[in-house]
Amino acid sequence: MSDNLDDLRNVALLAGSAVDVDLTLGTALEALAEIIPYDLAAVLELRDHRLVVRCARGTFADARVRAHVIDLANAPELTAAIASGRPRIFTEEEHDLARGGEGDPYHGIVELPHGHSCMVAPLVAAGRTVGVMTFDRAVCDRYDDGTVALVTVYAQLVALALALTLRPDAGASRAEARPQPVTAPEPVIVPEPVAEPLPIDVKPLVEVERAAVLAALIASKWRTYGPDGASTKLGLPPSSLQHRMRKLGISKPKP
Numbered sequence: 624m625s626d627n628l629d630d631l632r633n634v635a636l637l638a639g640s641a642v643d644v645d646l647t648l649g650t651a652l653e654a655l656a657e658i659i660p661y662d663l664a665a666v667l668e669l670r671d672h673r674l675v676v677r678c679a680r681g682t683f684a685d686a687r688v689r690a691h692v693i694d695l696a697n698a699p700e701l702t703a704a705i706a707s708g709r710p711r712i713f714t715e716e717e718h719d720l721a722r723g724g725e726g727d728p729y730h731g732i733v734e735l736p737h738g739h740s741c742m743v744a745p746l747v748a749a750g751r752t753v754g755v756m757t758f759d760r761a762v763c764d765r766y767d768d769g770t771v772a773l774v775t776v777y778a779q780l781v782a783l784a785l786a787l788t789l790r791p792d793a794g795a796s797r798a799e800a801r802p803q804p805v806t807a808p809e810p811v812i813v814p815e816p817v818a819e820p821l822p823i824d825v826k827p828l829v830e831v832e833r834a835a836v837l838a839a840l841i842a843s844k845w846r847t848y849g850p851d852g853a854s855t856k857l858g859l860p861p862s863s864l865q866h867r868m869r870k871l872g873i874s875k876p877k878p
Contacts, residue, residue, distance in 0.1 A: 647784040648678035655758075655777055656680070657858050659770050661740075663688065663733060663759040666781060669705075669752055672696060674728075677754070677785070682761075683733045691732055701728060701743060705752055710744040710771050710778065715763075728757055738763040744774045746782035753785045769842025769856050776835045833871045836864070845875045 652664045663683040667674040674693040695702045704711040713727075715738040727735055728743070735741075740760035746753050756778055758766070839853035846852040847861050854864040868874065 644784050644787060645678060648781065649680065651777060651781050651784070652678065652680040652756075655774075658773055658856060659758060659766070660760055661758045662735075662761045663729065663757070665757050666746070666754060666785065667693070667757065668754040668785060674701075674755060681759075683729075683735075683759070687732050688729065691729060693728055698728070701755075704743045705745045705755060708745050708747050708752070710742055710774050712766055712771065713741040713743065727759065729759065733759070735759055735761055736763060740764050740766055742766050742771070742774065744778040746778055746785055748779075748782040748786035751786070753782055756781060767842070769839060769853075772838035772842045773835060773856065776838055832867070833873065836867060836871060836873060840868075840873070840875075 648666045652666065655661075655664060661681050663679065663681040665679040665684070665688065666677045668677045672695045674695065676689050676691045679688045693701065695705075700713070704713075727733070727739075727741060729735070740758070740762060742758045744756040744758075746755055756774070758774070836853070836857065839856040840847075843851060843853040843856060847854050847864050849855070852861070854861040857864060859867070
């Protein structure tokens with residue numbers, strides 16, 4: 624099993640640099656597949672009260688999903704989840720149109736069974752909601768608290784990457800940084816591009832890693848071994864997890 628903390632650090636590096644945001648979003652969803660089982664995972668960008676699919680992965684991630692747009696005016700439960708700023712697991716009743724629910728975010732696009740696993744995680748950067756991540760699984764089961772905690776950590780990184788593309792000067796600053804063709808005979812000195820400060824608080828990688836380890840430990844009730852232990856949730860051998868805990872200064876609270 625791959626080391627999911629390495630994947631987490633890679634996503635953080637890509638998000639901070641914003642070299643290729645679509646690559647970052649895809650990398651994030653692929654890394655999450657190791658710890659969050661899904662048949663469809665997507666990042667949707669918030670545009671004028673609508674959610675537009677920006678990136679999708681999984682068995683059901685076809686052309687129709689990638690072209691999907693959700694009008695929040697017709698999705699009050701999804702709007703409430705976004706307003707909460709926290710990941711939310713949707714229940715069978717909320718998906719059941721016959722019971723007054725609004726259906727799955729991909730209703731009419733993807734055929735998923737009633738009662739299937741569904742989670743929505745708002746993407747918030749510097750206090751601004753920039754979109755959501757959605758996770759759907761074609762089984763009738765709920766995502767557990769440990770999974771929700773890990774999604775919370777990843778959502779911060781994905782929000783950072785997505786927010787960078789929404790800056791008004793995102794395209795202009797890259798164009799200005801390119802050296803222009805020189806046609807005059809005299810030498811022209813092209814100044815080095817100056818890195819602009821990000822409008823978002825970027826957390827050091829060690830803080831991101833520490834948050835992920837703590838989230839898994841708390842969700843596992845500080846068990847490190849076994850199928851429900853933190854090492855399994857993080858995709859680490861138990862010995863490697865214990866080493867990371869010592870390195871990060873994490874220890875089980877005394878009763």
